[in-house]
Amino acid sequence: MIIDCHGHYTTAPRAHTDWRKEQKAAFAASLAPPPYPDIPDNDIRASIEGSQLKLMTERGVGLTIFSPRASAMEHHVGDEAVSTRWAHVSNDLIARVAGLYPGRFAGVCQLPQVPGVPIERSVAELRRCVLQLGFVGCNLNPDPSGGHWTSPPLTDRSWYPLYEAMAELNVPAMVHVSAVTNPSFHATGSHYLNADTTAFMQLLQADLFTDLPDLRLIIPHGGGAVPYHWGRFRGLAGMLGRPPLEESVLGNVFFDTCVYHQPGIDLAREA
Amino acid sequence: MIIDCHGHYTTAPRAHTDWRKEQKAAFAASLAPPPYPDIPDNDIRASIEGSQLKLMTERGVGLTIFSPRASAMEHHVGDEAVSTRWAHVSNDLIARVAGLYPGRFAGVCQLPQVPGVPIERSVAELRRCVLQLGFVGCNLNPDPSGGHWTSPPLTDRSWYPLYEAMAELNVPAMVHVSAVTNPSFHATGSHYLNADTTAFMQLLQADLFTDLPDLRLIIPHGGGAVPYHWGRFRGLAGMLGRPPLEESVLGNVFFDTCVYHQPGIDLAREA
Numbered sequence: 236m237i238i239d240c241h242g243h244y245t246t247a248p249r250a251h252t253d254w255r256k257e258q259k260a261a262f263a264a265s266l267a268p269p270p271y272p273d274i275p276d277n278d279i280r281a282s283i284e285g286s287q288l289k290l291m292t293e294r295g296v297g298l299t300i301f302s303p304r305a306s307a308m309e310h311h312v313g314d315e316a317v318s319t320r321w322a323h324v325s326n327d328l329i330a331r332v333a334g335l336y337p338g339r340f341a342g343v344c345q346l347p348q349v350p351g352v353p354i355e356r357s358v359a360e361l362r363r364c365v366l367q368l369g370f371v372g373c374n375l376n377p378d379p380s381g382g383h384w385t386s387p388p389l390t391d392r393s394w395y396p397l398y399e400a401m402a403e404l405n406v407p408a409m410v411h412v413s414a415v416t417n418p419s420f421h422a423t424g425s426h427y428l429n430a431d432t433t434a435f436m437q438l439l440q441a442d443l444f445t446d447l448p449d450l451r452l453i454i455p456h457g458g459g460a461v462p463y464h465w466g467r468f469r470g471l472a473g474m475l476g477r478p479p480l481e482e483s484v485l486g487n488v489f490f491d492t493c494v495y496h497q498p499g500i501d502l503a504r505e506a
Numbered sequence: 507m508i509i510d511c512h513g514h515y516t517t518a519p520r521a522h523t524d525w526r527k528e529q530k531a532a533f534a535a536s537l538a539p540p541p542y543p544d545i546p547d548n549d550i551r552a553s554i555e556g557s558q559l560k561l562m563t564e565r566g567v568g569l570t571i572f573s574p575r576a577s578a579m580e581h582h583v584g585d586e587a588v589s590t591r592w593a594h595v596s597n598d599l600i601a602r603v604a605g606l607y608p609g610r611f612a613g614v615c616q617l618p619q620v621p622g623v624p625i626e627r628s629v630a631e632l633r634r635c636v637l638q639l640g641f642v643g644c645n646l647n648p649d650p651s652g653g654h655w656t657s658p659p660l661t662d663r664s665w666y667p668l669y670e671a672m673a674e675l676n677v678p679a680m681v682h683v684s685a686v687t688n689p690s691f692h693a694t695g696s697h698y699l700n701a702d703t704t705a706f707m708q709l710l711q712a713d714l715f716t717d718l719p720d721l722r723l724i725i726p727h728g729g730g731a732v733p734y735h736w737g738r739f740r741g742l743a744g745m746l747g748r749p750p751l752e753e754s755v756l757g758n759v760f761f762d763t764c765v766y767h768q769p770g771i772d773l774a775r776e777a
Contacts, residue, residue, distance in 0.1 A: 377690075384653070384690040419648075419655040424707035424742050428731045429700035436695035456738075460699045460731035463774075466767030467727075471695050496737025502773045503734075 236297035241409065241455050241491045242340075243304045244329060246286045248278040251328055255307065258321065262313045271324050279331055288336065301329055302343035302374050306422050308413035310348040310379035315356065322347040322360050330368040342370035343409065346397075348379040350386065355396045365404045373401070375408040375452075377434050382417030382426055389434055389452075390441035398443075398450050407451035407489075410434045431459025435488070439472055439480065444487040451487055457503045458490035507568035512680065512726050512762045513611075514575045515600060517557045519549040522599055526578065529592065533584045542595050550602055559607065572600055573614035573645050577693050579684035581619040581650035586627065593618040593631050601639040613641035614680065617668075619650040621657065626667045636675045644672070646679040646723075648705050653688030653697055660705055660723075661712035669714075669721050678722035678760075681705045702730025706759070710743055710751065715758040722758055728774045729761035 250272040258268040291299060303325035310318055322345045333340040344364035346357040364370040375397065378384050387393055389410070401408060412430040413422075420426040431454045444450060454461070461468060472480050494500050521543040529539040562570060574596035581589055597615045604611040615635035617628040635641040646668065649655050658664055660681070672679060683701040684693075691697040702725045715721060725732070732739060743751050765771050 382655070384655075384688050386690070388690055417655055419657070419659055419704055419708070421707045421711060421742075424710065424739065425700070425704040428703050428735060428738075429696070432699050432703075432731065433690055433696040436692045437690070439695065440692060457734065460703065460734060463728065463731065463734035463770045464699060464765060464767075466765065466770060467699075468695065470766055471692075494735060494737065495741055496735075498773055498776050499734045499737060502769055505769050 237295055239291070239296045239299040240453065241493050242287060242299035242301045244282075244287075244301060244325075244332065245304050246282045247304065247325075247328060248274050248282050250274050250278065251324070252307070254324070255321065258317060259312060262317050268317075268320065274328070274331075276331070276335060279328070279335060283332055283336070288339065291339065298338065299340050300343055300371065301332060301340040302409070303329060303345040305374065305411050305427075306414045308345050308348075308374070308376060309381070310376050310413055311350060311381035311416060315347065315349045315352055318349050319347040319360070321345075326360070326364050326368065326370070330364075330370070333369070342368055343372045343374060344368075344370050346373055346375065348376050350380040353396070354394055357397060358400045361397070361400055361406075362404065365406055370406070372406045372453075373408050374411040376412055377410055377430055377437075378412050381413065382415035382420045384433075388437040388441070390437050390443045395447070398447050402447060402449045405449075407453055409453040409455055411455055427456055428459045431456050432461055433459075435459065435461045435468070435484070436471075438484050438488060439468060439477060440475065444483065448487075451489070453489045453491060455491050455493055457492060457494035457499060462490065462503045463499075508566055510562070510567045510570040511724065512764050513558060513570040513572045515553075515558075515572060515596075515603065516575050517553045518575065518596075518599060519545050519553050521545050521549065522595070523578070525595070526592065529588060530583060533588050539588075539591065545599070545602075547602075547606060550599070550606060554603060554607070559610065562610065569609065570611050571614055571642065572603060572611040573680070574600060574616040576645065576682050576698075577685045579616050579619075579645070579647060580652070581647050581684055582621060582652035582687060586618065586620045586623055589620045590618040590631070592616075597631070597635050597639065597641070601635075601641075604640070613639055614643040614645060615639075615641050617644055617646065619647050621651040624667070625665055629668060629671045632668070632671055632677075633675065636677055641677070643677045643724075644679050645682040647683055648681055648701055648708075649683050652684065653686035653691045655704075659708040659712070661708050661714045666718070669718050673718060673720045676720075678724055680724040680726055682726055698727055699730045702727050703732055704730075706730065706732045706739070706755070707742075709755050709759060710739060710748060711746065715754065719758075722760070724760045724762060726762050726764055728763060728765035728770060733761065733774045734770075 261268040532539040
């Protein structure tokens with residue numbers, strides 16, 4: 236079976252995205268957000284059947300690993316209550332999609348990360364999604380600040396509480412940033428790819444997988460710049476006195492093939 | 507003739523790099539830096555003949571476009587006086603290399619950039635290097651903050667005074683960051699590649715080359731992630747209502763082939 240490991244709910248029903256706008260406006264005005272709307276199953280079906288499910292069928296994809304829209308996670312917006320509620324309703328919507336099409340979608344959750352708030356605070360939502368909603372992983376944002384890169388590297392011990400919960404639940408994380416507020420960067424044109432390259436280099440430099448041998452991380456978008464510059468990273472591992480990449484990183488880190496032209500896909504396979 | 511368009515003086519004489527340490531220490535102590543040392547020609551020859559020149563001969567490279575060590579530019583260190591002096595002595599050393607080996611090295615200058623200081627203040631050193639030292643270009647740091655990305659995009663009008671001087675002098679710039687202080691990034695492992703990708707996306711989004719049709723920019727390290735993700739950038743140009751990349755960017759932007767394994771080099775050629 237072909238599994239698409241990197242699907243986002245980019246076509247979520249209007250009522251869901253409209254509520255998010257209201258939630259943000261309410262936060263800005265120091266008000267409580269309005270109640271989350273009732274979204275009928277038919278609206279969810281309409282949002283999936285003409286897009287994701289149609290493409291899956293056309294392309295022979297049996298199962299899509301499916302998570303909330305990455306750019307809409309916006310961990311830099313609001314506060315912990317805003318992020319927690321937004322993650323909760325976004326994840327619930329993913330669970331409804333998975334429930335409507337048994338066997339076709341496996342859920343991956345958005346975490347309620349907030350810049351400067353310890354990652355421990357995201358563990359409860361991970362547990363809820365895996366244990367109650369049947370999700371198979373989470374998206375982990377290495378830069379919840381939205382392009383200011385104020386968090387410590389992913390190998391810092393402050394991230395370990397999440398990793399330990401992931402190991403206990405036996406689920407991986409996809410390392411995936413969200414929208415960007417730094418005008419230097421374009422979300423999908425540079426920030427996403429930069430984050431992928433940045434994360435890989437962080438993992439190359441430290442002993443995260445010696446500490447946590449069962450931890451599995453997926454780096455999306457074909458690994459950012461990494462496969463194209465494989466010789467650079469192989470060389471850096473040597474220069475920095477690190478073990479060969481095959482030993483130190485590649486047992487725990489996986490790249491997807493989300494690369495949008497054939498020579499790039501060929502390289503990802505070959506490198 | 508084979509021209510290596512991206513050489514840095516990574517083997518500069520000890521007296522030069524030691525002076526830099528003293529300059530930084532003096533700045534930290536609010537003291538004047540010591541006098542710059544006399545460096546004999548023989549020390550420069552010794553630093554070049556066993557490394558750059560030897561490799562050029564072995565590999566059949568006729569000419570190297572040669573600039574100060576990129577990671578040592580350190581525009582985030584000190585203040586305008588520190589950056590100006592450091593650029594000056596580093597560029598003078600490049601000129602001496604070029605003078606010792608006529609026809610083998612063409613100089614490219616380090617600019618005395620400082621975060622928050624207008625780029626106009628770098629124009630005098632560009633003029634000096636081109637008009638007095640015979641240099642053929644400059645390295646332009648899009649992030650003189652060292653990994654905090656506090657400058658406006660390269661397409662912002664605040665950069666135009668440098669571009670106008672470059673056009674007048676008929677020289678290109680290589681877009682090249684320097685050392686990094688943000689612990690998220692590793693200089694050569696992620697910051698360099700991220701900056702290349704970031705710069706390309708900035709150029710894709712705006713009309714810089716409509717305003718300045720003679721401006722030429724080189725994006726090093728094989729264009730960062732760009733050739734590997736050419737389909738992504740082609741798609742983004744369409745989605746953003748920009749002209750095709752061939753029209754809007756590729757007449758003015760050049761990638762080098764500084765990619766350290768064969769599949770990557772092949773892709774850069776093919777993409």
